[in-house]
């Protein structure tokens with residue numbers, strides 16, 4: 001699908017970039033946002049899986065986390081350069097300083113979520129290698145490390161706990177002043 005740029009924006013670069021921890025709803029809310037804006041949706045997790053030719057848990061298992069992070073950094077760089085729609089980044093993409101530098105000045109929204117909601121959401125969903133054992137504690141530790149990084153790159157923070165995906169998508173549009 002060929003995506004048009006959002007009204008009032010230059011053609012280059014995504015209209016919306018979502019960051020946040022696993023279970024914050026980047027893929028779910030990003031898909032809704034793209035539909036709402038009439039733009040294409042892209043998710044760097046899917047890009048990495050396509051490049052590697054295998055699912056993310058298999059990349060972690062066969063090649064290790066560092067190999068995954070290399071593929072992820074390249075996927076983010078490419079998508080930022082060529083995707084004019086809505087872009088969701090993998091939950092750990094902000095760990096790389098080079099990736100954070102690329103996000104400076106971009107329309108990045110940090111989808112925040114409370115621990116209990118995140119654990120409930122990821123428990124219902126596709127496997128996340130970093131949350132395979134003791135997901136509650138792992139998620140808490142991961143957020144202690146990453147919250148400052150999500151905050152650093154974000155132009156706006158949108159809370160998703162207590163909101164449906166549709167309500168979260170509306171809040172993102174409000175935060176970026178993209179309401180048409």
Ligand SMILES: Nc1ncnc2c1ncn2[C@@H]1O[C@H](COP(=O)(O)OP(=O)(O)OP(=O)(O)O)[C@@H](O)[C@H]1O
Pocket residue numbers: 020021022023024025026027028029045090091121122124125128160161163164165168
């Ligand atoms: N606001 C919400 N309320 C209730 N459930 C939600 C909400 N947002 C997402 N979900 C559900 O939570 C699960 C995880 O959502 P999603 O895959 O979009 O998260 P993610 O941020 O993309 O995670 P990851 O970083 O692992 O890719 C899905 O089953 C989704 O339907």
Ligand SMILES: O=C(O)C1=C[C@@H](O)[C@@H](O)[C@H](O)C1
Pocket residue numbers: 021022045056089090091092093128129130
């Ligand atoms: O938070 C993370 O580090 C991850 C989140 C997912 O989006 C995937 O990118 C992968 O499971 C790693």
Ligand SMILES: [Mg+2]
Pocket residue numbers: 026027028043045088
């Ligand atoms: Mg996702």
